[in-house]
Amino acid sequence: MIERFRHLLAIEPLSAAQIAFLLDEARPFQQMQTYPLKKLATLRGKSVVLAFFEPSTRTRISFTAAAGRLGADTLGLQAESSSLKKGESLADTIHTLEAMKPDGIVIRHSSSGAAEFVAERVRVPVINAGDGLHEHPTQALLDALTIRDRRGSLDGLAITILGDIVHSRVARSDIHLLSKFGARITLCGPAMWLPRELDTLAPGVRRTTRIDEALEGAEAVMALRVQEERLHEPGLPRDEYIRQYQLSRARLARACPGALVLHPGPMIRGLEIEPAVADGPQSCVLEQVTNGIAVRMALLYLLIGGTGSLEDLSHASA
Amino acid sequence: MLLLKNGRVVDPATRTDARLDVLIDGERIAALGPSLEVPAAELVDASGWVVAPGFIDLHCHLREPGDESSETIETGACAAARGGFTAICPMPNTRPVNDNASVTRFILDRARAASLVRVWPIGAVSAGSRGESLAEISAMKDAGIVAVSDDGHPVATAKLLRQAMEYCRSLDLPLVDHCEDSSLFAGAVMREGPRSVRLGLAGMPAATESICVARDVQIAELTGGRLHVAHLSTAESLRLVREAKRRGLGVTCEVTPHHFTLTDDDVGYDSRFKVNPPVASRQDRDALLEGLADGSVDAIATDHAPHEPARKEVEFDRAPFGMIGFETALALALEQLFHSGRIGLTRLVELFATGPARVLGIARRLAEGEPADLTLFSVDEPWTFRAHESASRSRNSPFDGREFRGAPMMTIVAGRVAFRR
Known part of the structure; x- marks a missing residue:
């Protein structure tokens, strides 16, 4: 009997088989999102702490919806009102939350490694909803689900990720995930956000600072959010970024016909992406949002539901 | 008086690497040589140890x-x-x-x-x-x-x-x-x-x-x-x-x-x-x-x-x-x-x-008349570092639990034993 999988802290330690299993588990929940009545009683009586130490709207709402639609209660902790602001340590805050006897903890935190830090200190399952610049595993899972639905499979996908790669936890999780399925991943962005060390993250990664070259032959294109504060730190003048790296309709024409357009949100129209692309037929942005709920329901069901069907994930708790 | 017997004296300053006895009197090294016999001195068996400045x-x-x-x-x-x-x-x-x-x-x-x-x-x-x-x-x-x-x-x-x-x-x-x-x-x-x-x-x-x-x-x-x-x-x-x-x-x-x-x-x-x-x-x-x-x-x-x-x-x-x-x-x-x-x-x-x-800019050597500041150590002593046993008030060591070969056995400062393993 292998040790049971308890947490989802990162994509990196998972195998392709484990990821495929998770995506398969999400399928029924995906269908459920189209039903008029979306509530199950599967996790009735269970509660999940949403410990968001960093402001978040969409991920937080997505987890709230996912838990709610499974019948679980959510206990919230928000950055603005959190005891962290009063100087309490993360360890103390998390012990306090655990003492409220939740069945799982979802954590979002601005420090890389925070989810692992918490997982080492509590007995309940921990789901990483984004830790610093490190990983955002549920985002990568929903991206993969979206791509798989549209394309039929993830195998050998040619994908281009655009923007501030080095400061993106979404990019890291996506790179790890897609690489495990043999994807050819092209990273593109301003040189200072594209250090050569990115090549060592996973097999199949290449970098280029030239967007036209990056988009050539891409089957999927993901534009990352450009954080305004990065543009000032000192980064790149906003107009310079738009001129060089905005995903526009003209540029998208270089990709494969019908190439998928993804964006993890929140999206700043007119900066990293042209409105016509964001709203165009190739855009999967809203499907990503819906799939996010399905993926998170599957995870909560597997980790908190205690169904015993987790052996396949046993190595993922590293 | 303290007599360190049979240690391996290693002193780069005097180019010494030999089995010698060291006699400490008060705060200073009183004598250094093979087979010193000082009946009044307290004996330390340093055999198997290195005796260093x-x-x-x-x-x-x-x-x-x-x-x-x-x-x-x-x-x-x-x-x-x-x-x-x-x-x-x-x-x-x-x-x-x-x-x-x-x-x-x-x-x-x-x-x-x-x-x-x-x-x-x-x-x-x-x-x-x-x-x-x-x-x-x-x-x-x-x-x-x-x-x-x-x-x-x-x-x-x-x-x-x-x-x-x-x-x-x-x-x-x-x-x-x-x-x-x-x-x-x-x-x-x-x-x-x-x-x-x-x-x-x-x-x-x-x-x-x-x-x-x-x-x-x-x-x-x-x-x-x-x-x-x-x-x-x-x-x-x-x-x-x-x-x-x-x-x-x-x-x-x-x-x-x-x-x-x-x-x-x-x-x-x-x-x-x-x-x-x-x-x-x-x-x-x-x-x-x-x-x-x-x-x-x-x-x-x-x-x-x-x-x-x-x-x-x-x-x-x-x-x-x-x-x-x-x-x-x-x-x-x-x-x-x-x-x-x-x-x-x-x-x-x-x-x-x-x-x-x-x-x-100071001299440090193992010689007669010098201050008796000596470190005695073993190159073989097996031990495991446990941060919680440290004499420090803090515990922040990445080497907690590491197994080692070799350790300080005695620390002598101005002729006084400051630490003995």
Whole structure:
């Protein structure tokens, strides 16, 4: 009997088989999102702490919806009102939350490694909803689900990720995930956000600072959010970024016909992406949002539901 | 009287490596020779042990005054004695900063009260270590400092560094610089490289250190002063120091046990591995081992930096830099340098005793009439370091649970046994 999988802290330690299993588990929940009545009683009586130490709207709402639609209660902790602001340590805050006897903890935190830090200190399952610049595993899972639905499979996908790669936890999780399925991943962005060390993250990664070259032959294109504060730190003048790296309709024409357009949100129209692309037929942005709920329901069901069907994930708790 | 029987006396200063007995009378070495017989003396069977001139740690933090929950001069001195050190040099970044003679005297008073190992304070270069104007260096020297440093930060400007080195030259004091051009990174918490990118932790490139070493070496040349590079951690910094030495400049350097043992591949989100300068790449680490072996490095220094557990047990990017190091220093040096065959015992003792003494401009040798400061150690003694058993008030060691071969067996300071294993 292998040790049971308890947490989802990162994509990196998972195998392709484990990821495929998770995506398969999400399928029924995906269908459920189209039903008029979306509530199950599967996790009735269970509660999940949403410990968001960093402001978040969409991920937080997505987890709230996912838990709610499974019948679980959510206990919230928000950055603005959190005891962290009063100087309490993360360890103390998390012990306090655990003492409220939740069945799982979802954590979002601005420090890389925070989810692992918490997982080492509590007995309940921990789901990483984004830790610093490190990983955002549920985002990568929903991206993969979206791509798989549209394309039929993830195998050998040619994908281009655009923007501030080095400061993106979404990019890291996506790179790890897609690489495990043999994807050819092209990273593109301003040189200072594209250090050569990115090549060592996973097999199949290449970098280029030239967007036209990056988009050539891409089957999927993901534009990352450009954080305004990065543009000032000192980064790149906003107009310079738009001129060089905005995903526009003209540029998208270089990709494969019908190439998928993804964006993890929140999206700043007119900066990293042209409105016509964001709203165009190739855009999967809203499907990503819906799939996010399905993926998170599957995870909560597997980790908190205690169904015993987790052996396949046993190595993922590293 | 204390008679150390049958030890292997290793002293680089006198080029001794022989089975000899050492007789200590009061605070001094009374005799040194084969088969000494002194019926009145207390006997110590040192067979199987190395008897070396007392180890000196050029770089540590004792936190007193100001942060006594992390360490006190007494607990730090006790940990130092257990690590085989007979003299330690605490950095001035206490609260208040050791930038005037009264703080220096306070430190020395507390050290005398603890009466364990010699404490040789390092004074601040600038008032409050703020990098603006010079501290009261001559007054501190008269009170007992052995060097100056704004450790924790580099000397802020080239102009201040020049003034300080010129002034210290006239006082015959070395200036110890923490070399780091912090304008090259913001909020970095580890060495920049594949590992930092993978972990999503802000990294500082290796050049952060060597840019500053290059500046310092040129100021040393300009002023003719004595520059000692603290906790040197990169191949390029070492190249600059080697080059400076070749040109006859008064430049020396130290390397810490964690920098010659760990690499950035060992770093995860465990804040016990967070230290400044950060542990380096494998190539840099290998260059340090080479420098330790070939004589380019003058001393092994611990940079013992205690932090009370609550402050260190936080998210990696929020944790303070630093690790405790007194009690594991010799064992790590034996592991990485001696048992691996890189250096012999004479060079090992040079790195811990005569090398640091030379940096401070003092003589340290095992000879009749000299102060009886001795470190006795075994190269074979098996043991496991347990941080919770440390004499330090803090527990922040990445080497907790590590198994070692070789340990300090007895630390003798001014003829008194400060530690016996």
